[in-house]
Amino acid sequence: MKERRVKAMDFVKAFVCGGLICVLTQILMEKTKLMPGRIMVILVTTGVVLGAVGIYEPFVKFAGAGATVPLTGFGNVLWKGMKKAIDEQGFLGLFTGGFTSCAVGVSAALIFGFIASLIFEPKMKKE
Template sequence: MILKAFLVGGLICGLVQILMDRTKLLPGRIMVLLVCLGVVAGVLGVYKPLIDFAGAGATVPLCGFGYTLWEGIRNAVNEEGFIGIFKGGFNASSIGITASLLLSYLASLIFNPKMKQ
């Protein structure tokens, strides 16, 4: 399972690196593109089999975040109706977003970069 995750995650990252090297797209736009691709792949039913095959190799890249948003919205709409469109993405991804914010803050406290003035 670890080898599958490594290969699929590496393939995704390699394709993104080629996209960055061959186009003039800014990194922020590429990140948005990856999230949107994860949502579209989730809607089309393509991303779930990839997650079942590769595990973290498919969920850790940004397209996995898009898929998580889609799954949260889909489940919330099925349970709560229209309001689920607005709540589902937050409920599904809140723990990952919280962890990344807290760890980023801790890293900024631990590593004190010297700012150039």
């Protein structure tokens, strides 16, 4: 297996690309009255759609962690898991693929989200 050297430019690309995703998300949060949960769903769905049409994977190769860490990257992982499961199991893979590919991420999000809700006081966005 060929080992790839990490270069400083890889960090810059990840920072800029991940930062742009965050900036666009922040603009969406500030300029709309969408609740954070709906914005999260939009991000994950965007990752699924971009993965399905073949745009997200080249973006991941270019941006590295800047593309895989945000929620759009989570959506892309869901897509890849579903695609693999559909190829192996047929129609049933549509329902199982996302769970098997993202089980660790979903479990961590649930556990840490619950812990955060115990530590901090969750509030709804004022209109």
